[in-house]
Amino acid sequence: MGLRLLVGQSGGPTAVMNSSLLGVIEAARASPAITAIYGAVDGVEGLLEGQVIDLGRESPTTLRALGRTPAAALGSCRYKLAPGDPDRVLDRLRRLGVDLFVYIGGNDSADTAHLLAERARQTGQELRVIAVPKTIDNDLPITDHCPGYxxxxxxxxxxxxxxxxxxxxxxxxxxxxxxxxxxxxxxxxxxxxxxxxxxxxxxxxxxxxxxxxxxxxxxxxxxxxxxxxxxxxxxxxxxxxxxxxxxxxxxxxxxxxxxxxxxxxxxxxxxxxxxxxxxxxxxxxxxxxxxxxxxxxxPCQSETDLIEAYEAGRHAVTALLDGETDRMVILIRPPGPTYRCTYGLAPLAEIANHEKRxxxxxxxxxxxxxxxxxxxxxxxxxxxxxxxxxxxxxxxxxx
Amino acid sequence: MGLRLLVGQSGGPTAVMNSSLLGVIEAARASPAITAIYGAVDGVEGLLEGQVIDLGRESPTTLRALGRTPAAALGSCRYKLAPGDPDRVLDRLRRLGVDLFVYIGGNDSADTAHLLAERARQTGQELRVIAVPKTIDNDLPITDHCPGYxxxxxxxxxxxxxxxxxxxxxxxxxxxxxxxxxxxxxxxxxxxxxxxxxxxxxxxxxxxxxxxxxxxxxxxxxxxxxxxxxxxxxxxxxxxxxxxxxxxxxxxxxxxxxxxxxxxxxxxxxxxxxxxxxxxxxxxxxxxxxxxxxxxxxPCQSETDLIEAYEAGRHAVTALLDGETDRMVILIRPPGPTYRCTYGLAPLAEIANHEKRxxxxxxxxxxxxxxxxxxxxxxxxxxxxxxxxxxxxxxxxxx
The missing domain is CATH 3.40.50.460 (Phosphofructokinase domain)
Known part of the structure; x- marks a missing residue:
């Protein structure tokens, strides 16, 4: 029986946030282990209401234009989990048979993702959670920079x-x-x-x-x-x-x-x-x-930003398939005279609610x-x- | 003895106003009849103060980049001619030996150009004046549209x-x-x-x-x-x-x-x-x-707008050399299924201080x-x- 992945977007959108979404969808589609790709409408707030869509049915035409369409095609939210909410979200995910959760967002969304990963671990639910960084504020720690910046x-x-x-x-x-x-x-x-x-x-x-x-x-x-x-x-x-x-x-x-x-x-x-x-x-x-x-x-979408946002989305799926959880994808700049970007992971606990001035x-x-x-x-x-x-x-x- | 041309820019700038300036300079340079190309710094306001530059000495490198540099490279103003000002401007121009005056601007600038052309006619000064339309407001009458819009x-x-x-x-x-x-x-x-x-x-x-x-x-x-x-x-x-x-x-x-x-x-x-x-x-x-x-x-400069602004500037010089005065260049859209733009002239008196809603x-x-x-x-x-x-x-x- 295959794995089911759910992806959501959260926080203030960026010009390249859908490029990350496309990266997640394309990497998930390319994996034989993943048999369903769902999307949470309006982040965890919509998820709590049961608003979930089947991204596997979206047409190639839609997906082709998605990567360059700004904002958050799934809809976004600024929702702080209340006491009891993590259990409600986990219950939704269990009933959907979701094993893998990707949350594309900034500091607050990293906090949400961390709470869910932690609660799943506490309750023994088989759920892996990876966050994809997104913020024009560029204020997430550890990562060299943030897609959107x-x-x-x-x-x-x-x-x-x-x-x-x-x-x-x-x-x-x-x-x-x-x-x-x-x-x-x-x-x-x-x-x-x-x-x-x-x-x-x-x-x-x-x-x-x-x-x-x-x-x-x-x-x-x-x-x-x-x-x-x-x-x-x-x-x-x-x-x-x-x-x-x-x-x-x-x-x-x-x-x-x-x-x-x-x-x-x-x-x-x-x-x-x-x-x-x-x-x-x-x-x-x-x-x-x-x-x-x-x-x-x-008109000001950075080609570098578009590519990196996409790759960060892909990397999240790779990490989930590798068994990783409670982590955020980070962008790493290897030293050297020419700019390059590679991708790694950092614990969400070290990201959530920290600001890099x-x-x-x-x-x-x-x-x-x-x-x-x-x-x-x-x-x-x-x-x-x-x-x-x-x-x-x-x-x-x-x- | 050759003709001397002076060009000024006035009113709120646009993304393509310097393309018109470049059109004026290049058309003037290409004409054997014109032996000097001057620029009024900050429109008639700077001209009244005697701030005039020799555009003939600008380097090819500067001019190459000028056409796509937004705003008004000569500097602009919002100056309403006071009683006595037209004579002061005409005196400046006479002392500079200027025969041809191009004013790139909108409604208010058309008013200024009209007052100067009229006063020159009254006093018998050999000065021809042509305005080049420029306004993001697109509110000048007669012309099909305005460069900048x-x-x-x-x-x-x-x-x-x-x-x-x-x-x-x-x-x-x-x-x-x-x-x-x-x-x-x-x-x-x-x-x-x-x-x-x-x-x-x-x-x-x-x-x-x-x-x-x-x-x-x-x-x-x-x-x-x-x-x-x-x-x-x-x-x-x-x-x-x-x-x-x-x-x-x-x-x-x-x-x-x-x-x-x-x-x-x-x-x-x-x-x-x-x-x-x-x-x-x-x-x-x-x-x-x-x-x-x-x-x-x-990033949003319209290629069509850049070209038309340039051609409107060129057309002003052609009109001056044809002996025209007290007119504004207008953009004309010939009927037909494909968009085209040609250039003509309209009396400044019919442009100045009229708004096209x-x-x-x-x-x-x-x-x-x-x-x-x-x-x-x-x-x-x-x-x-x-x-x-x-x-x-x-x-x-x-x-």
Missing amino acids: GSIARFVAIALQDAGRDTEAMHRVDPIKIIEVMGRNAGWVAAASTLGKRDPRDPPHLVYLPERPLDLDCFLAEVEATYRRYGHAVIVVSETVRGSDGKLIGAEEEREIRDSFGHHRLVEPARRLALLVEKHLKLRARYDRPGTIQRMST LPPAFFPEGEAMPTKAFRDYAEPLLGGPLPEYTRLQRFFLTL | GSIARFVAIALQDAGRDTEAMHRVDPIKIIEVMGRNAGWVAAASTLGKRDPRDPPHLVYLPERPLDLDCFLAEVEATYRRYGHAVIVVSETVRGSDGKLIGAEEEREIRDSFGHHRLVEPARRLALLVEKHLKLRARYDRPGTIQRMST LPPAFFPEGEAMPTKAFRDYAEPLLGGPLPEYTRLQRFFLTL
């Missing part, structure tokens, strides 16, 4: 050059621009916004990370100094940047809503800082808030920009060169 | 599918998403956000245009009905949508700042509507505000979505096919 990094690196050129051209009208980028408690995305910078004049001129408190007086002084130097200023701010008081900037004036994992939801630091600049510096400021567009951009070696305290070490780390993940930009040399006539 | 149309068409898939996947967490798109008093960009829609489930589900008042009670009812039907709702709102009272939505609570042409600056309708949805429908709502990123996206034939009052006629109009401007997306067919297991 390369694509959002590509988006923000290009968007900053694009929107920054806009501000440079419009410096007489709107000299200050603040762009709000994602990144929950970690500045990986904010740091990536500098990857298109080739020249001190290039944007961004200032970058504010969640790792460091943003003092509003210092901020205003830095914006003013940048404006005086370049005639305009382009500023990147992480959506979870905190003030000297430890509070999220742009949340304190508004409602604070938290989701079931305790994360803040409506924070608008760019808006708050733009209003502050207008009030105190008397300079016209715009803000851009690309929101979910940044994590989902089809941007290390000081990549963006030292007191420095304005990330280091060359960060650039060497991040550039290969972009999946190809960035667009080329030029500036006129501007040979002024003396009138 | 095809690229922003491509951006919003893709961004809606991308961000909409995000909401569909996350319907249990944030079921409502409002995306704010550009478009000053005209719904051309908002309408383009539907160009990737292939299925009623596809985003956007609701589109709100500046051409029609948005009644807040109707809005809430429409959002709720959409949510009940699809489990989520993706809504596009134009940044200049007005309420039943005629006031800009999302501006009334905040400061109202106007620029020198009298246009509002800080309006945040998506934010306002998202807060309204949360308050009245008790549904969690997100908003994305791509801001200037949407008009400047290098989205016609009812493209988006009839009372209809939820634009017509096939709009799609036939807009699709060729996108410069190529949009990404392919798929959905799982979802064969549910009966548990």
